[in-house]
Amino acid sequence: xxxxxxxxxxxxxxxxxxxxxxxxxxxxxxxxxxxxxxxxxxxxxxxxxxxxxxxxxxxxxxxxxxxxxxxxxxxxxxxxxxxxxxxxxxxxxxxxxxxxxxxxxxxxxxxxxxxxxxxxxxxxxxxxxxxxxxxxxxxxxxxxxxxxxxxxxxxx
Numbered sequence: 001x002x003x004x005x006x007x008x009x010x011x012x013x014x015x016x017x018x019x020x021x022x023x024x025x026x027x028x029x030x031x032x033x034x035x036x037x038x039x040x041x042x043x044x045x046x047x048x049x050x051x052x053x054x055x056x057x058x059x060x061x062x063x064x065x066x067x068x069x070x071x072x073x074x075x076x077x078x079x080x081x082x083x084x085x086x087x088x089x090x091x092x093x094x095x096x097x098x099x100x101x102x103x104x105x106x107x108x109x110x111x112x113x114x115x116x117x118x119x120x121x122x123x124x125x126x127x128x129x130x131x132x133x134x135x136x137x138x139x140x141x142x143x144x145x146x147x148x149x150x151x152x153x154x155x156x
Contacts, residue, residue, distance in 0.1 A: 003054055003125075003133035004118050006141070010046045011110045014039060018103050022096075029091040036090065036099075040082055043106075045144040047075050049137040057125075057133055064120040071117065074109040081105060 001009075017039045024032040051072070059068040081102035088095045125133065 001134045001138060002127070002130040003137055004121060004130060006134050006137050007046075007050070007054070007118075008114065010042065011114065014042060014046070014106065015110070017042070018106070021099065022103075026091070029089075032095075033090040036085065040086070041145075041148050043078070043082070045141055045148065047079075048144050049140050051075065053133065053137050053140060058117070058121055061120070061124040064117070064124060067112070067117050067120060071109070071113060074105070074112075077105050078102065078109060 017035055021032055021035045021039070024035070055068045055071060058064045081098065085095065085098050085102060088098060121130070
């Protein structure tokens with residue numbers, strides 16, 4: 001799978017989970033918390049593959065450097081919001097409004113990434129290079145998911 005397809009697949013999954021979280025009613029606090037934790041785990045892995053492989057490769061291309069730097073900043077904003085949401089009980093009245101602000105920031109990031117950044121990526125890399133990047137990213141994604149599962153086992 002090429003790098004852009006892998007990232008798009010992750011973005012689509014995140015959007016789907018966000019919709020599921022938003023559709024949870026007041027009585028589904030436990031489910032909301034479970035969905036949110038899964039989303040946090042998925043985004044942690046996603047950010048890692050972007051920040052360790054995708055962004056550094058793309059940042060070498062002068063016409064993409066500013067967009068990559070902006071993407072790093074957007075990750076920081078999303079992470080801050082995720083941390084804030086994690087400190088609020090899923091049944092608290094502040095949880096959903098804070099989650100909505102997170103959603104808006106994440107959607108903005110995804111929109112820019114799939115628009116401008118993907119466009120620059122397609123012009124900067126050949127099909128073979130995108131496949132190679134995708135393979136590297138898929139391998140790191142699998143490793144990062146394993147590490148998260150091991151951490152979760154240790155904590156339980």
